[in-house]
Amino acid sequence: MLTIALSKGYLLSEALKVFRKVGLRVPAADDISRKLEFTDADKKCRFLIVRPADVPVYVEYGAADLGIAGKDVLVEGRHKITELLDLKFGYCRLVVATLKGAYRKDTLRAGLRVATKFLNSATEYFQEKLDIDVELIKLYGSVELAPLDGLSDVIVDLVATGKTLQENGLEVVDEIYISTARLIANRVKAKSRYKEILALAQRIKKAV
Amino acid sequence: MNKDLLPPEVTARREILQKITNLLERAGYAEIVTPTFEEYDRLSAGLPEHLKTTAYRFFDHRGTQMILRPDITTQIARVAGTRLREQNGPLRFYYSGDVYRAAQLEIGQNQQFHQIGVELLGVSGARGDQEILKLAENVLRTSGLKNYRIEQTNAGQIQRLPAKQRKALQRQDFAALGRLPRLSELLSVDLDYYTGLYFECFVPEMGYILGSGGRYDNLCAVFGRQRPAVGFAFNLDKLLLALAAQKE
Structure with a gap:
């Protein structure tokens, strides 16, 4: 068996x-x-x-x-x-998202606070792909809330339809991978x- | 974690070691004992990357960098290239000793664990490969294990694959390859180390390999004399765990 x-x-x-x-x-x-x-x-x-x-x-x-x-x-x-x-x-995507209009991919800068459940993937993205130092904050849920309340500038989170992001006034800045x-x-x-x-x-x- | 070994367990270990060493002696292999630690510079050239990064290193009283051996094969290759340089071989050695690795390369691995293994130096190609495969099978049988399996593949052939395919194989990602694996493709070969035959030994009851081995023809040259080489090592704790699982 x-x-x-x-x-x-x-x-x-x-x-x-x-x-x-x-x-x-x-x-x-x-x-x-x-x-x-x-x-x-x-x-x-x-x-x-x-x-x-x-x-x-x-x-x-x-x-x-x-x-x-x-x-x-x-x-x-x-x-x-x-x-x-x-x-x-x-199907879902791991994305970088911010409040609408706050950042573009090319304006992501060192020192940003990033809230995420996905520490390894976020580290790899910011360090190896963008080569910038950021401050990572590990959360266990409701990550979309972090930029609204000033906990972070950016989030790295999974999205399926993008509806939750939209409802919270967030938008996708970059895609890290498809899952x-x-x-x-x-x-x-x-x-x-x-x-x-x-x-x-x-x-x-x-x-x- | 590392642990103390208490009487019933120590007896079981000694019995199985005795059986295996008797077998290896009868097969014409002589025991070799190498130091537990030595100068890092003397050994480092022959250590594969994954062993270098997991080895314990420290400075002695003179400030010389030392290494606690993460592996015994590399030490034997060093001996074969230096003190035994003039001996033409073939050389047949077995060893039985503790090795030390800071990081777990496999699940359930202690930082200190006992390896028993053999090296056959100076016999190239299929003749050497067959001798070693047969001996590995005898070790498993002599240990008293049932339903053991030895699966083999060839590191040289994998090395010649296109890079993308080779990397997916190294990650064991067949979803990326878009096809299901053949049995031989499920072996995780260290391509920096093995040059030809590579094999793993296991039993269906256990989620980890008991021992592995293969051909590494490029190692001895690093220490001053080129010799074809093939061998294997078993993890004593895992052999004992497998035996215990089969007795249940």
Whole structure:
């Protein structure tokens, strides 16, 4: 039996749809709200429901053989895992945003305060791509609020539709990367259970 | 974290080490003992980048920079190029000792851990590769492990791939490559170090490799005498953990 870690939240229902498409009898996202762990009706796979950022951790340590995580989480966490497939759902962009009209890409300057959940990605962007020193502020949520209340000049955050940004009077200044959900595997399990994992990955590839 | 080893565990370690060293001696390998620390300048030329950055370094009482060995293979290559320079070989060595690495290169790795490994110097190509692969398999069998696997690939072939493809392979990013991996592509080869055969040993129960090895024909030349070289190292703690997991 393969153990698969899934992200709690917006990726869950799409992920479960994929497993239903490949013939696994799994419940809908609404029916597993409180369960942290379940198996499909035919006991072929065991699923763990964890926080999105914890998916690659479960996979890296081999507590889960496979996982479904957003590319954003993988880029940020830098875990040693194998990325098998782009599942093409969960599209979003990591962007730099400011209050409307406050900055353009070419006026971003040293000393800016940047609020973000994505410290690694933000550091890489400002240091390596723009080569400017900024002050990073780690937040855990409602990042859009930071420029409104003067906590930061700029934010680095994920946007799907851009609606939240718009509602808060913010606009995108630059795009750092595009993220979609990925099927990931533990690096050793991918080898030691290659046949099982590849067979499932092939079925998923056809379904997405 | 590093830890104290207490009686039942120490006995288990000694027993498995005894089995493996007996096997290696019978296969014609002689034990070599190298210093735990030495002058950094004496060793640095042969250390791959990832070991240089994870090694503990310090200054001794005269202000000379020293290194706590992160690896024993590099020391053996140094010996082969200096004190044993005039010996034509082939040379067959095994070692059993602790190595030290500040950063975790793999999950669950202690900063101090025991490696047992072999080096076959002066036998090039498939003949040397086969001897080492067979010996690695014997180590796994002698340890008492079941369902062990050895998977191999070739660093030379990967080196010749187009840069974009090679980098995606190094990151293990098959989403970027747009296709699912072949089994041999799942091995993470250090291309700065290995020149040909590369292999990893594992069991299905464990999420990490027990040992790995391969051919590194460019290492010995750094220390003054070119010799083809192939070898492997096992992590003793991981062998013991795998054995314990299989007994459950």
